Each structure stands twice: as structure tokens, then as C-alpha cells.
Amino acid sequence: MHKKLFIPGPVEVKPEVLEQMAKPMIGHRGKDASAIQRRISDNMRKVFFTESEILLSTTSGSGLMEGAIRSCTAKKAAVFSVGAFGKRWYEMAITNNVAADLFEVEMGKAITPEMVDEALKTGKYDLVAVTHNETSTGVMNPIEAIGEVVKKYPDVIYIVDAVSSAVGSKIEVDKCGIDVCITSTQKAIGLPPGMAICTFSQKAKERAEKVPNRGFYLDLLALYKYIQKKDYQYPSTPSISHMYALDYQLDFIVNKEGIENRFDRHIEMAKIVRAWGAKHFELFSDEAYLSNTVTNIKNSMGIDVGALNKALGERGFQIANGYGSLKDKTFRIAHMADCTVEDINELLKNINEILELED
Numbered sequence: 432m433h434k435k436l437f438i439p440g441p442v443e444v445k446p447e448v449l450e451q452m453a454k455p456m457i458g459h460r461g462k463d464a465s466a467i468q469r470r471i472s473d474n475m476r477k478v479f480f481t482e483s484e485i486l487l488s489t490t491s492g493s494g495l496m497e498g499a500i501r502s503c504t505a506k507k508a509a510v511f512s513v514g515a516f517g518k519r520w521y522e523m524a525i526t527n528n529v530a531a532d533l534f535e536v537e538m539g540k541a542i543t544p545e546m547v548d549e550a551l552k553t554g555k556y557d558l559v560a561v562t563h564n565e566t567s568t569g570v571m572n573p574i575e576a577i578g579e580v581v582k583k584y585p586d587v588i589y590i591v592d593a594v595s596s597a598v599g600s601k602i603e604v605d606k607c608g609i610d611v612c613i614t615s616t617q618k619a620i621g622l623p624p625g626m627a628i629c630t631f632s633q634k635a636k637e638r639a640e641k642v643p644n645r646g647f648y649l650d651l652l653a654l655y656k657y658i659q660k661k662d663y664q665y666p667s668t669p670s671i672s673h674m675y676a677l678d679y680q681l682d683f684i685v686n687k688e689g690i691e692n693r694f695d696r697h698i699e700m701a702k703i704v705r706a707w708g709a710k711h712f713e714l715f716s717d718e719a720y721l722s723n724t725v726t727n728i729k730n731s732m733g734i735d736v737g738a739l740n741k742a743l744g745e746r747g748f749q750i751a752n753g754y755g756s757l758k759d760k761t762f763r764i765a766h767m768a769d770c771t772v773e774d775i776n777e778l779l780k781n782i783n784e785i786l787e788l789e790d
């Protein structure tokens with residue numbers, strides 16, 4: 432039996448989106464490929480509220496995260512981490528020979544604009560990396576307020592990992608002053624894994640021009656230059672199947688569902704899961720910074736999370752255990768992509784039945 436996924440990626444994908452991926456191939460050097468890629472970029476600019484160029488990469492989100500920190504750090508990166516994915520960015524920097532410092536807060540807490548200001552005041556950094564939605568803890572960092580701080584330092588590039596929030600939670604890239612905002616297909620966009628997408632500002636481009644060793648496949652400047660010159664075609668063969676599906680899904684989001692309606696639906700689902708979590712358990716993270724796409728619930732009743740998931744599996748559902756060191760101490764319910772309020776209510780009803788909780 433298929434288990435409906437309530438994990439923070441991959442997510443449930445609508446059958447009509449999956450069907451797009453079964454369409455016959457076209458050449459990636461033709462006019463048709465250019466047209467699809469141009470349409471994807473135009474719609475991505477709408478959902479990200481940006482004038483920046485859009486870059487696609489046939490990698491998961493981590494590919495563009497690695498590319499961004501490597502392509503855009505000339506001096507030293509300040510990586511602000513609130514959990515596993517923030518730390519990943521620091522490791523990417525170090526393993527690529529990019530100078531970086533890691534600034535961490537306790538799990539469940541958010542980065543404050545003051546922390547960022549303290550770091551930037553030293554004058555040591557020319558890039559700030561922040562996770563928008565930390566999937567391991569269920570914290571959403573205040574990227575707009577952080578952006579206001581970064582704007583005081585005109586030489587600093589601002590890169591944001593929005594892998595588990597973009598297109599499910601509103602991110603106004605230009606208003607926040609974000610130079611590179613990264614996401615991937617298997618989270619709130621609602622596609623299978625395998626492609627990453629980012630915004631790339633003029634400021635990021637000018638910075639990358641000053642960075643000598645940007646690598647090859649994930650060199651954001653090379654991608655940028657190529658799509659300018661070749662009408663939105665890419666230097667190496669992209670996943671054309673993902674492009675069909677992304678083109679189709681973005682048309683649905685922008686022209687049928689409506690982007691604001693999509694954001695509102697995510698907030699509504701988040702509120703239901705938070706209320707349920709607070710009633711029967713406790714919420715793990717700082718209530719001022721809760722994620723709109725995934726809720727991390729403290730296992731305050733000491734349930735066997737594995738056994739719960741097994742029982743849910745027999746009913747056709749799957750949720751996520753706590754991440755890393757939080758395994759069994761918390762569990763996570765994702766509410767993203769094309770998941771509906773009805774889906775969430777059905778899941779919670781089944782958990783209540785299994786754990787013999789009142790509705």
C-alpha cells in the first residue's frame with residue numbers, strides 16, 4: 432500500500448504532475464527547451480517576488496547551496512545555523528576551501544538580527560548564509576529582519592536556504608535583499624526530487640566575477656552567463672522530465688491555485704498541527720518562530736515514535752521521526768506542497784485513534 436507522505440520531503444506528488452514526467456523527450460538545445468525554461472524562470476520570479484535571474488540545476492537543493500557559498504564568497508562567509516541544515520552549509524564551505532565561521536544557537540531557537548549585526552560589524556565577512564526554514568527543528572528564521580541588517584553592509588552577499596519553505600511560505604526575495612535564494616523540487620513545490628532552483632542577483636553576479644575558483648558544474652556565474660547567451664539553455668543536459676513537471680506545476684500555482692492562496696493554505700495547515708501538538712504534547716521550538724511547512728513536536732508523552740509510524744503505515748500514512756540527535760525525542764509532521772486541510776485532519780484523526788487520544 433502507498434503511504435501518504437507527511438515527511439518534510441519528498442512529498443506527495445499529484446498524479447497529473449507525475450504524468451508530466453512520463454512525456455517523450457525533446458532535445459535540450461532546441462527552441463522548445465528554451466521556451467519551457469524561460470516560462471519556468473518567469474513564474475519562479477513571480478513566486479519569489481524578484482527581478483533577479485533564475486538558475487536551475489539538475490541536482491537536489493544541496494547542489495545550489497554548495498554552488499552559492501563557493502561562487503559568492505571572496506573573503507569569508509558567516510554561516511548562521513539553527514540546526515542540521517545550517518551546519519551542512521558550513522561543512523560545504525570548509526570542504527570547498529571557502530573560509531567560513533559558524534554561528535550557532537541552541538536547537539529550537541532562531542537567529543536574531545542582532546547576532547548578524549554583531550558578526551558583520553567586525554568587517555571580517557563578505558557573505559551571510561541563513562537557513563530560512565530549519566527542517567530539523569521546525570524553526571523559521573526572520574529573514575526579512577536579518578535582511579534589514581545585511582542591507583547596512585553593501586559589500587555583503589545574502590544567501591538563503593529556502594529549500595523546505597519556498598513556494599509554501601511567502602518569501603519576498605527583493606524586499607528582503609536576498610542575493611541567492613535556493614529551493615528544490617521535492618518540498619513545498621510538490622515535485623519528485625532531482626532539481627534545484629535559485630535566484631541570482633546582479634550583486635551576486637558581480638561578486639562571483641571576483642571569485643577565482645568557483646568549481647565547474649555548480650559555478651553559478653557560468654550557469655548565469657550560459658543562459659543569457661543561449662536563450663535559457665543550460666551548459667549540460669538538464670532533467671527535461673523535471674522541467675515538464677515544474678512548468679506544469681508552476682502554471683497551476685500561479686494561474687490556478689493562486690500563490691497567496693497557497694501560502695494561506697500552508698498557514699492554515701500549520702495552525703491545525705500546532706494546536707493538536709500543543710494539546711496532546713508540546714511544541715519543540717520557540718513559538719515566535721514556528722515553521723509554516725513542518726511542525727516539530729516534543730515527545731512529552733514518551734510514545735514509541737517508530738511504533739506509531741508503523742501503525743500509521745498500516746493505515747497508509749507516514750510521518751517523520753526527530754532529526755539526528757532529536758530522534759525519538761521529537762517527531763515531525765510536514766504540511767507542505769499540495770497537502771490539504773482535509774489530509775491533515777485525516778492524519779491527526781488516525782494518530783488519535785492509534786494513541787487513544789481524544790479528538
Ligand SMILES: *Cc1c(COP(=O)(O)O)cnc(C)c1O
Pocket residue numbers: 439440491492493494516562564565566592593594595615
Ligand atoms: C531538504 C533540505 C535541504 C537539502 O535539500 P536536498 O534537496 O535534499 O539537497 C537543505 N536545507 C533544508 C532546510 C532542507 O529541508
